[in-house]
Amino acid sequence: MKRAVIYARYSTDLQNDRSVEDQIQLCKEHAIRIGAAIVEEYSDRAKSGASMFGRPGLAALMQAAERGDFNLLVSESPDRISRDIADLAHVHKTLKFRGVDINCVNGGAIDTVQVGMYGVIGQMQREESAKKTKRGMMGVVRSGRNAGGKCYGYMPVPGKAGELSIVEAEADVVRRIFELFASGISPRSIAAMLNEEGIAAPRSTRWNASTINGNSTRGCGIIRNPLYGGKRVWNRVRMVKDPSTGRRISRPNDPSEFEITEAPQLQIVATELFDAVQARKEAVFRQGKKGPRSKRLLSGLLRCGACGGGMSLVGPDKGGARIECSTHRESGTCDNRSRFYIDRIEEMVLDILRQQFADTSIIEMYVSAYQEEQKRVRGDAFRQRAQAQKALDDAKASITKIIEKMSKDLIDDDEATALLTPLRAERERQKAILDSVDEPVNVIELQPKAVQRFREDIETLSQIVRQNGVEISPELAVPFRQMVAAVVIEPRQPGEPYALTIKGYLSKLIGDEHSVIRLVAGGRIELPTSGL
Numbered sequence: 001m002k003r004a005v006i007y008a009r010y011s012t013d014l015q016n017d018r019s020v021e022d023q024i025q026l027c028k029e030h031a032i033r034i035g036a037a038i039v040e041e042y043s044d045r046a047k048s049g050a051s052m053f054g055r056p057g058l059a060a061l062m063q064a065a066e067r068g069d070f071n072l073l074v075s076e077s078p079d080r081i082s083r084d085i086a087d088l089a090h091v092h093k094t095l096k097f098r099g100v101d102i103n104c105v106n107g108g109a110i111d112t113v114q115v116g117m118y119g120v121i122g123q124m125q126r127e128e129s130a131k132k133t134k135r136g137m138m139g140v141v142r143s144g145r146n147a148g149g150k151c152y153g154y155m156p157v158p159g160k161a162g163e164l165s166i167v168e169a170e171a172d173v174v175r176r177i178f179e180l181f182a183s184g185i186s187p188r189s190i191a192a193m194l195n196e197e198g199i200a201a202p203r204s205t206r207w208n209a210s211t212i213n214g215n216s217t218r219g220c221g222i223i224r225n226p227l228y229g230g231k232r233v234w235n236r237v238r239m240v241k242d243p244s245t246g247r248r249i250s251r252p253n254d255p256s257e258f259e260i261t262e263a264p265q266l267q268i269v270a271t272e273l274f275d276a277v278q279a280r281k282e283a284v285f286r287q288g289k290k291g292p293r294s295k296r297l298l299s300g301l302l303r304c305g306a307c308g309g310g311m312s313l314v315g316p317d318k319g320g321a322r323i324e325c326s327t328h329r330e331s332g333t334c335d336n337r338s339r340f341y342i343d344r345i346e347e348m349v350l351d352i353l354r355q356q357f358a359d360t361s362i363i364e365m366y367v368s369a370y371q372e373e374q375k376r377v378r379g380d381a382f383r384q385r386a387q388a389q390k391a392l393d394d395a396k397a398s399i400t401k402i403i404e405k406m407s408k409d410l411i412d413d414d415e416a417t418a419l420l421t422p423l424r425a426e427r428e429r430q431k432a433i434l435d436s437v438d439e440p441v442n443v444i445e446l447q448p449k450a451v452q453r454f455r456e457d458i459e460t461l462s463q464i465v466r467q468n469g470v471e472i473s474p475e476l477a478v479p480f481r482q483m484v485a486a487v488v489i490e491p492r493q494p495g496e497p498y499a500l501t502i503k504g505y506l507s508k509l510i511g512d513e514h515s516v517i518r519l520v521a522g523g524r525i526e527l528p529t530s531g532l
Helices: 018-034 056-067 085-097 112-142 168-182 187-196 209-213 271-288 326-330 342-356 360-407 413-436 448-465 474-483
Strands: 002-009 036-044 072-075 101-104 154-156 164-166 231-234 237-241 248-252 259-262 302-304 311-317 320-325 484-489 500-505 518-520
Touching: 002 018, 002 056, 018 036, 018 072, 018 101, 036 056, 036 072, 056 085, 085 101, 085 112, 112 231, 112 259, 168 187, 168 271, 187 209, 187 326, 302 311, 302 326, 311 326, 320 326, 320 342, 342 484, 342 500, 360 413
Parallel strands: 002 036, 002 072, 072 101, 302 484
Antiparallel strands: 154 164, 231 259, 237 248, 311 320, 484 500, 500 518
């Protein structure tokens, strides 16, 4: 008798969670008919069949197949396994190699021909469903309604799907932003002004220059949003799934595909002011266009010691190029107003690293301290994972109960949506916690040759940095950036010396199979638990 496993899946939270149990029952009855013994059941709830990624049930099934735990897979139909041609073919090919057959309630024994046929049908159905959804949304837009998505300054009209109304308090903020920008005030200064006054930002805790500037291709950002000028522009971007990660990525559409409709009832900014702001924005964009800049040694690695944000170049003075806190510059929410000469920072970093790697005993001290800390961290990590797993299970159970009530018409859709929204947010938050808590490693082995090679690179870099105008070659910059994770620069008063901390990766000095360790220059140790 064949040892069989069952796989069941349904697509979204809006479908009945009982669907999985119904599928499993059908598969059990089918297994009895074909003379197979069920040894395990796998399922994925509220998971799309468009990708193999993000489906822990399917992943566990494939791992069990690799171990040889079963030799028959039973499912309701091939599209439960996958609705993608390539993914279904990959699963079939892998299982066949492991000596596992596929037998479905709808379709029977699945061979290569049926895999191709069902794969094409499943993918066509999925793509056709997406086209119909898009066609329906286009109809909504052409009828003068909103196709979805939140927009600062507006709110949905209760009981009227797709209709928006203006939120006057937010509309006043929008008009003020347009007037300030038109008068010549920069987005950074506007953001700082709004943050100082405590005005709530659209989606985050603070206003940033990017909130106001947005992106010209995607049409986002306060001063680029055509809806404020009385025009609704839809279909600027499309979502595609990265086959290597399963993540959805937005891609800009050609302007010829935009759906543009007039929406005078939603106009917040006068046409003359809106046009003036667009003209100024275009002029600033053309003026600011420059060729590619050469990348400095510490580009992207500098961090503010006050807020943890990045550091960016500002206008140079007679002493050379300077940097300051990007958060202070963009939104004014960081109090660190200090400016630093980047050349001096680069020299200090290389001098510190030269001292640190002069003797491997320092690195061995880091490793020893790391191992001691990991004993404590491991216990905290396990407790954190257990708490997150329990909270995740509770959220899933609550979602299931609400969906069951929906299926029995015990609550209406609006009530269900209000209850499901915070539960889904809690579910995703706990998932993120589980994904972020890794099990620590124990064994660390130093590679002396790697230490020596990095010493030599540091010496060469030190000589280059001290020669003004000499560009650092990628061959030297790459190993440096693989070693250094961040350089944290502490705030200072005028005349005070520079104080900085180097956070680095020891992964290039130890075996590749081991986890990353972070170290701090100056004799202090910072472990992974503190983060960057």
